[in-house]
Amino acid sequence: MTRGPERVIRDEVLAMSAYHVQSASGMVKLDAMENPYSLPAKLRQALAVSLAGCELNRYPDPTAPALKARLRAVMGIPDDFELLLGNGSDELIQIIIQACARPGAVVMAPVPTFVMYQAYSTIAGTRFIGVPLRADFSLDVAAFIGAIREHDPAVVFISYPNNPTGNLFAAEDILKIVGAVSGIVVIDEAYQPFAETSWLGRLHDSSNVVLLRTMSKLGLAGIRLGYATGRKEWIGEFDKVRSPYNVNVLTQCVAETILADSSILEEQAAEIRTSRGVLLRRLAQVAGVSPFPSAANFVLARVPNAPAVFAGLRARGILVKNLHGMHPLVDNCLRITVGTPAENELFLTAFSSAIADLPDGAARRDRVG
Ligand SMILES: Cc1ncc(COP(=O)(O)O)c(C=O)c1O
CATH class of the missing domain: 3.40.640.10 (Type I PLP-dependent aspartate aminotransferase-like (Major domain))
Structure with missing residues (x-):
C-alpha cells in the first residue's frame, strides 16, 4: 500500500506553495508594510508593567x-x-x-x-x-x-x-x-x-x-x-x-x-504619510520610473526591469517586494514600504544606482505597456 501525503492531502493544497517570507536579516526592510518606528521608552515600560x-x-x-x-x-x-x-x-x-x-x-x-x-x-x-x-x-x-x-x-x-x-x-x-x-x-x-x-x-x-x-x-x-x-x-x-x-x-x-493612549500610533502614521509624499516625489524624478499615487503606507512604482532592480536593491541591502509576474497589470512593478526618512534615503540612493547599473537593453526587457 502506498502511503504519503499525495494519498490524503487535497489536490488544491498539494498544488499550493507555502507563503514565502523573504529573509530580511541585516537588510533595510521595506517589503511588508510594517511601521518602521518603535514605541517610546515610556510606553515600553508601561507595557512591561502590564505584561508582568x-x-x-x-x-x-x-x-x-x-x-x-x-x-x-x-x-x-x-x-x-x-x-x-x-x-x-x-x-x-x-x-x-x-x-x-x-x-x-x-x-x-x-x-x-x-x-x-x-x-x-x-x-x-x-x-x-x-x-x-x-x-x-x-x-x-x-x-x-x-x-x-x-x-x-x-x-x-x-x-x-x-x-x-x-x-x-x-x-x-x-x-x-x-x-x-x-x-x-x-x-x-x-x-x-x-x-x-x-x-x-x-x-x-x-x-x-x-x-x-x-x-x-x-x-x-x-x-x-x-x-x-x-x-x-x-x-x-x-x-x-x-x-x-x-x-x-x-x-x-x-x-x-x-x-489607552494611541496618540503615538497616530503620530507615527502621520509621519509615514508625510514620508510617502517625499518618496513619491523623489521616485518620480528618477528617469524611466513611474510611481503610482498611494493612499497606503507603501508606494507602487513601475521600473524598467523589476527583477533586475529588485536584485540590485537586495545586493545593496534593501528589501522591497518584486511584483513582476504576480499579475500583468503590475508587471515590472516594485512595492516599496515607506520607511523612516533615513531608510527612505538609503533606499533612494540604492535605487538610483541599481537603475544606473542596468545593463544596456535590460531597461526594455520584460517591459509591459
Ligand atoms: C489588504 C490586506 N488585508 C489584510 C492583511 C493582513 O494583515 P494582518 O493579518 O497582519 O492583520 C494584509 C497584509 O498585508 C493586507 O495587505
Whole structure:
C-alpha cells in the first residue's frame, strides 16, 4: 500500500506553495508594510508593567471585553455593530471564507489584490474569481457586475486602499458592486490609517457589508491583532468559526495598554504619510520610473526591469517586494514600504544606482505597456 501525503492531502493544497517570507536579516526592510518606528521608552515600560501582571497560566478571555471597549472608543465603532477579534486580519479573512464555503461557493475580488483572499479560498475549497482592474487601477464596474451575475459570489473582498496598487477605489463604484452582490462584501481597511478615510460611516447603509481592520500596519504587526465589525447577524455567524482562544493573553494585554493612549500610533502614521509624499516625489524624478499615487503606507512604482532592480536593491541591502509576474497589470512593478526618512534615503540612493547599473537593453526587457 502506498502511503504519503499525495494519498490524503487535497489536490488544491498539494498544488499550493507555502507563503514565502523573504529573509530580511541585516537588510533595510521595506517589503511588508510594517511601521518602521518603535514605541517610546515610556510606553515600553508601561507595557512591561502590564505584561508582568498577565496570567499566563490562564486561557485568554475570548470575549475580551476591555480590549473591545478600547477598540470601540478609539476607532469610533458604533454600539449597534458587533466586533470580532482575530489573530491578525488574516485569520478573519480565513474565518469569513470558511463560514461561507458551501459546496460550489465563489469568492471574488478585483485583481491584483491581497493574495490571501485567493489562498484562503483555495484552502477552503471555494472557487476564487479575480476580476481585473482597469489599467489605471480603478474598478472595472461593468466587468465586476457581469462577473457577479455569472458567478453569484458568496463573498466579495475589496481592499480599501488596495494592496498592492495603493489606490482607493471610487466610493460610487464600490456602492454599485455592493448593490449587485447577494452575498457579503468585506471592505478590508488594513491601510486605513494612511488613507484618512473609511467605509465605517457607510456601514449602516448596507445590510451585507462588514469591515475589516488590523493593528498590524499601524505599528503592531508583531502582536497579530485584527478585527471585523458589522451587523450582529453576520459577525455572530463568523464567531462560530473562530477557534475558542484565538487572541492570546499577551496580544490582548499589549493592545489594551497601547490603546489607552494611541496618540503615538497616530503620530507615527502621520509621519509615514508625510514620508510617502517625499518618496513619491523623489521616485518620480528618477528617469524611466513611474510611481503610482498611494493612499497606503507603501508606494507602487513601475521600473524598467523589476527583477533586475529588485536584485540590485537586495545586493545593496534593501528589501522591497518584486511584483513582476504576480499579475500583468503590475508587471515590472516594485512595492516599496515607506520607511523612516533615513531608510527612505538609503533606499533612494540604492535605487538610483541599481537603475544606473542596468545593463544596456535590460531597461526594455520584460517591459509591459
Ligand atoms: C489588504 C490586506 N488585508 C489584510 C492583511 C493582513 O494583515 P494582518 O493579518 O497582519 O492583520 C494584509 C497584509 O498585508 C493586507 O495587505
